[in-house]
Structures are given as C-alpha cells and as structure tokens.
Amino acid sequence: MKITVTLNGKTRTSDVEPRLLLIHYLREEAGLTGPHIGCETSLCGACTVEVDGKAVKSCAMFAVQADGRNVLTIEGLAANGTLHPVQEAFWNEHALQCGFCTPGMIMASKQLLERNPNPTEDEIRHGIDGNLCRCTGYQHIVNAVKAAASKMGA
Amino acid sequence: MIAQNFDYTAPASLAEALSLLASGEAKPLAGGMSLIPMMKLRLAAPDQVVDLGRIPELNYIRHDGGRVRIGATATHHQVATSTTVRSQCPLLAATAAQIGDVQVRNMGTIGGSVAHADPAADYPAALLALGAEVTVANAGGSRTLSIEDFLVDTFTTALEPGEIITEISVPAGGGSGCHYQKMLQPASGFAIVGIAVQVTASGGVIASARVGVTGLTGKAFRAHGVEAALVGKSAAGIAEAVAGIADGVDANSDIHASAGYRCQMARVHAGRAVAAALAKA
Numbered sequence A: 001m002k003i004t005v006t007l008n009g010k011t012r013t014s015d016v017e018p019r020l021l022l023i024h025y026l027r028e029e030a031g032l033t034g035p036h037i038g039c040e041t042s043l044c045g046a047c048t049v050e051v052d053g054k055a056v057k058s059c060a061m062f063a064v065q066a067d068g069r070n071v072l073t074i075e076g077l078a079a080n081g082t083l084h085p086v087q088e089a090f091w092n093e094h095a096l097q098c099g100f101c102t103p104g105m106i107m108a109s110k111q112l113l114e115r116n117p118n119p120t121e122d123e124i125r126h127g128i129d130g131n132l133c134r135c136t137g138y139q140h141i142v143n144a145v146k147a148a149a150s151k152m153g154a
Numbered sequence B: 001m002i003a004q005n006f007d008y009t010a011p012a013s014l015a016e017a018l019s020l021l022a023s024g025e026a027k028p029l030a031g032g033m034s035l036i037p038m039m040k041l042r043l044a045a046p047d048q049v050v051d052l053g054r055i056p057e058l059n060y061i062r063h064d065g066g067r068v069r070i071g072a073t074a075t076h077h078q079v080a081t082s083t084t085v086r087s088q089c090p091l092l093a094a095t096a097a098q099i100g101d102v103q104v105r106n107m108g109t110i111g112g113s114v115a116h117a118d119p120a121a122d123y124p125a126a127l128l129a130l131g132a133e134v135t136v137a138n139a140g141g142s143r144t145l146s147i148e149d150f151l152v153d154t155f156t157t158a159l160e161p162g163e164i165i166t167e168i169s170v171p172a173g174g175g176s177g178c179h180y181q182k183m184l185q186p187a188s189g190f191a192i193v194g195i196a197v198q199v200t201a202s203g204g205v206i207a208s209a210r211v212g213v214t215g216l217t218g219k220a221f222r223a224h225g226v227e228a229a230l231v232g233k234s235a236a237g238i239a240e241a242v243a244g245i246a247d248g249v250d251a252n253s254d255i256h257a258s259a260g261y262r263c264q265m266a267r268v269h270a271g272r273a274v275a276a277a278l279a280k281a
C-alpha cells in the first residue's frame, strides 16, 4: 500500500505492507534508528515518537495508520544543530547511562512539558511512566525534566 | 513480532465503515492498543482491518439532552482532559486519566476499551457506576443498550458481527462526590482491582451511592449490596458497609494476585474510594 508521511518535516512516499509496524518503517524503511525497539510489547516506551503532535509507541501502530500524518522522531528534534531544551537538559543533568531508553524518554518528556509546562515531581513521574529505564533509577531523568521546564519557561 | 498480513481500509465516513464491516468478516481498528498487540502475538489474525481512526463523525464529546455523549473514537486523553467531561461527569475523566500511560491514552479509545471488555479495564467500573448507555450500529440501523446489558462476560459483549459502538453516554451533572481508586499492576497499569464510586451526601452522611468494580471478577459489576449498605453512613461507617463487596464473587486469580488477596484488596480499596468520594461530595 502506498503511504505518504511527513517525516521530520520531509515528505516521504513508500510502498508498505499493511502489517508493517511504524517502528519497522522508521528504522528499516526510512533508516531512522533513533527510536529503539526495547520490548516490542508496547510496555517500555523506547520506540516513542510523535504522530501529529501526540507521543505514541511506534511498535503498537501500523505504518499505514500514519499515512498523511506528521511523524517526528528524535532525529528531528534539534533545529539547525541546536539541541531541543529537553535534549540539552538530559545531557546537562546526566539523565542517561547506556542511552537506550533516551530517545523515547525525551519524546515522552517533551509531550509532558507541552501539556504541563510546570509539572510537579509527581506529575513528571506520572508523565513518563510509559517509559522504562534500566540504568539511571530515574532520578536524573526527573531532574532533567525539571531543568528543561525551567529553561523552557524562562 | 509481525502480524499476519491483512487488507487495510481507512474509510472517511461512518456509512462507508459500516458497509465495509457488514459481512462480519472485517475487524474494526480504533486505537490499536489492544488489537495490535494481539495481532502481533497472532492471538488475532483478521484478514481485513477497517480503521475507524479517520472518521470525524465518531470523534466528539458533547453535552446534550441531559447526557454527556462521547463518540466511540474519543481517546482516553480526550476524555481525561475534556472540560465537558470534567465538569459533568468528573468520575469518568478521573478514570480515563488513570488508564495505562500517556502513549496509551493518546491512542486508546473509549469505544475500543468497552468493545474489548477486558476484565481488568478501568472504564467499565466508572461506566457502571454512572449508568452509561452504549449505542451500537450496523449497516441496517442502530440500537442503544445499558452498559450492564452490553458487557456480557470476559472479552465478550453484546456486539453482533458487523456492529460497532458509535457512542457511549452518561448522565450529565454527575457531581463532585466521586472517586476512582485502583490497585494497579505496575508494568501495564491495568487494574488488579479498581473501584469507581459516585455518592451524594448531606452533612457528611451518604444519601445515595453507586459503586462499580473492575478487575475482581471475569466481568466488571455494580456492587448493589454495598450501595444499599452505604446509605445513611458517615465516614466512620464506611469500612463496615463495604466489607461485603467480595461476598459470593468468583474472584480472578493470576500471577499478580490470588483470589483471596484480590478480595481483600477490593475491600480495602472500596473503603478508600468511598471515603475519598464522600470527602469531595
């Protein structure tokens, strides 16, 4: 089936099987390996991307559902070489160790801050509870989201 | 994990969707949060999938005729954040906000959740407590059922082949005396037990109560006995009034909670849910 997706701002037309998952389309067809496959069972959030501004787990969506929509992956977040404030905060606050969960964590954190620019610690933990991290123990991730919130609010 | 291949259509109107589904062979796809994982595991292997996600007339939330009417494809996020739902039936908004995680709430829909009839799903508890109605349609017409009649058993509803849910409605003016309390399974967020409570009260004494229970048994249910026992009680009498919530039920048992533990947790969380609802009434 022919689909046309606006992927990180660029239009891309591909011929895909309806059963192709969005994550496989992104990684294998479009060559965007930023979104990761962790669990493949819609629990870990490593595959999180935005579709029309909404954070989704791309292992639980078919690529055909994204036909005609805007898809944003971690690769599309930095503008002209300038990191998005959430990316910068993850770097500054040491919010990653192995980095496997990071692309998904950043996309979920971005969604949280768009909907709630000044979250409490509880709201941050609730906002990223669809994303698992096996390394950091989450504290530095929470710190990074707080830092990004104050930077974006400033 | 790759699903069996299928034909995919994404109709733009309800009429078109109903005609594609009329044969009863095709499977409707809404948010995909239950169906796609099942297709990946090949627990479901439909030959035809009809995506309801591009039908504007199925996606709405409005207040009319004394009811809050929610189109089948309204997402959990839309329900949780709708000012209409929050003001007219806050119990439903509070329940939607506790489903899964943000990614699941962005995609998953109220129609999909109710049609799936997962015994651990959150919505049924609130919909039972609120007296919801479910409108279903096929190519020949539509009918409206109470949520009690709609939910038949575990993963089983009153939907006939070719029928889809078009709307779920609840009475408006639900009032602030409500609370949804769940003990969740930490990995998925599904309810081990979930208790939805709507009460009215005057001077700290309960005048009426409606209690919906999910997760405890194969099918969500209304705890009529507990509702009656709560009338006339103040905060001090809640624990005794809810003590019978699991009496005579055939409780679920799985790796997350044994039947006995679930029953005990139902009593504990019912007490907390009623206390919280009464405090807000």
Ligand SMILES: Cc1cc2nc3c(=O)[nH]c(=O)nc-3n(C[C@H](O)[C@H](O)[C@H](O)COP(=O)(O)OP(=O)(O)OC[C@H]3O[C@@H](n4cnc5c(N)ncnc54)[C@H](O)[C@@H]3O)c2cc1C
Binding pocket: A042, A043, A060, B027, B028, B029, B030, B031, B032, B033, B034, B035, B036, B037, B052, B072, B073, B098, B099, B100, B101, B104, B107, B108, B109, B110, B111, B112, B113, B115, B116, B118, B120, B121, B122, B123, B159, B163, B164, B165, B166, B188, B189, B190, B191
């Ligand atoms: C990680 C994760 C965590 C979750 N946690 C929770 C939780 O805590 N609580 C909870 O309640 N749920 C939870 N869910 C399930 C989630 O709420 C689903 O969104 C919901 O069960 C199904 O809705 P859907 O729109 O995604 O339906 P789909 O998955 O698209 O469809 C589900 C079923 O309903 C049918 N269907 C869909 N729409 C209609 C319609 N309008 N008419 C007739 N049939 C229809 C489909 O054919 C399919 O059989 C979770 C899911 C995931 C992946």
Ligand code: FES
Binding pocket: A036, A037, A038, A039, A040, A041, A042, A043, A044, A045, A046, A047, A048, A057, A058, A059, A060
């Ligand atoms: S890979 Fe999609 S949620 Fe884990």
Ligand code: FES
Binding pocket: A095, A096, A097, A098, A099, A100, A101, A102, A132, A133, A134, A135, A136
């Ligand atoms: S940094 Fe390793 S999984 Fe999160």
